[in-house]
Amino acid sequence: MKAFQASPQSFQKLETKAPFLLIENVAKIYPTAKGNYTVLENVDLSVNKGEFICVIGHSGCGKSTLLNMVGGFSQPSVGRVELKGEPILKPGPDRMMVFQGYALLPWKTAFENIYLAVNSVFPHKSKAEKVSIVHEHLAMVGLSEAADKKPKQLSGGMRQRVAIARALSIRPEILILDEPFGALDQITKEELQEELMKICGEQNCTVLMITHDIDEALFLADRLVMMTNGPAAKIGEILSIPFDRPRDRDRIMEDPEYYNLRNYALDFLYHRFAHDDE
Numbered sequence: 001m002k003a004f005q006a007s008p009q010s011f012q013k014l015e016t017k018a019p020f021l022l023i024e025n026v027a028k029i030y031p032t033a034k035g036n037y038t039v040l041e042n043v044d045l046s047v048n049k050g051e052f053i054c055v056i057g058h059s060g061c062g063k064s065t066l067l068n069m070v071g072g073f074s075q076p077s078v079g080r081v082e083l084k085g086e087p088i089l090k091p092g093p094d095r096m097m098v099f100q101g102y103a104l105l106p107w108k109t110a111f112e113n114i115y116l117a118v119n120s121v122f123p124h125k126s127k128a129e130k131v132s133i134v135h136e137h138l139a140m141v142g143l144s145e146a147a148d149k150k151p152k153q154l155s156g157g158m159r160q161r162v163a164i165a166r167a168l169s170i171r172p173e174i175l176i177l178d179e180p181f182g183a184l185d186q187i188t189k190e191e192l193q194e195e196l197m198k199i200c201g202e203q204n205c206t207v208l209m210i211t212h213d214i215d216e217a218l219f220l221a222d223r224l225v226m227m228t229n230g231p232a233a234k235i236g237e238i239l240s241i242p243f244d245r246p247r248d249r250d251r252i253m254e255d256p257e258y259y260n261l262r263n264y265a266l267d268f269l270y271h272r273f274a275h276d277d278e
């Protein structure tokens with residue numbers, strides 16, 4: 001019998017590639033006056049490049065704590081958080097966060113808010129290139145006409161568009177969204193969800209997004225991460241959202257699977273892991 005001889009190619013195939021984003025056995029423990037408080041425990045999640053992940057869970061379970069560790073704003077007490085095999089030790093332009101509160105500089109125009117970010121991340125690009133990046137991203141979110149307006153002259157939806165354009169303009173590896181549409185009315189919210197989905201599809205963005213809105217998660221996500229209640233919250237279950245892309249809201253809402261998933265997630269939140277005060 002001929003002995004099996006491994007070729008260099010077969011070794012290459014056996015090599016295990018580090019996941020794009022790895023959250024492994026993570027715990028976060030805060031020291032408090034009453035002793036240690038464990039917010040998260042045994043959290044494991046591996047995210048592929050280009051995946052859209054939504055995270056839901058009751059208030060205070062530790063969703064922001066988890067995303068802040070991916071953002072590099074805090075470190076896990078136990079376990080590891082790695083991007084492309086490298087530990088995340090501090091914030092960086094490869095991971096941009098967008099919050100509910102927009103966080104735009106009020107004295108700068110929409111253009112200037114984005115330009116500032118582009119200029120700080122790409123200082124060696126020419127002025128013309130940087131200006132072109134800003135215009136491209138303002139156009140992407142439909143705000144070319146509002147370039148010279150200051151935040152107070154913009155609606156909430158427009159401000160959030162500027163914040164998203166600013167985050168995307170520096171080409172982050174991961175876009176981290178902490179309830180970005182939570183303060184918006186339903187119509188504006190749905191418009192922004194559609195724009196975000198289109199942009200992320202075109203740019204193959206990897207997204208981690210916290211939301212309290214199950215319909216938003218079912219429309220946007222490839223996977224829905226459902227957290228158990230704290231203290232010591234963990235990932236209870238992960239639902240794969242199977243709808244083809246590009247997604248059409250009306251079409252997926254006609255799919256019986258949509259209601260199966262919706263009911264499953266609602267049952268998880270309001271029966272299996274109901275919050276005491278809800």
Ligand SMILES: Nc1ncnc2c1ncn2[C@@H]1O[C@H](COP(=O)(O)OP(=O)(O)OP(=O)(O)O)[C@@H](O)[C@H]1O
Binds near residue numbers: 030031057058059064
């Ligand atoms: N620095 C800290 N020291 C002690 N406890 C903290 C600290 N930061 C957060 N916590 C606690 O950790 C828990 C999780 O907070 P976190 O903001 O991550 O929850 P969340 O799921 O994002 O909540 P929400 O949906 O209300 O935004 C809360 O009980 C909070 O009080």
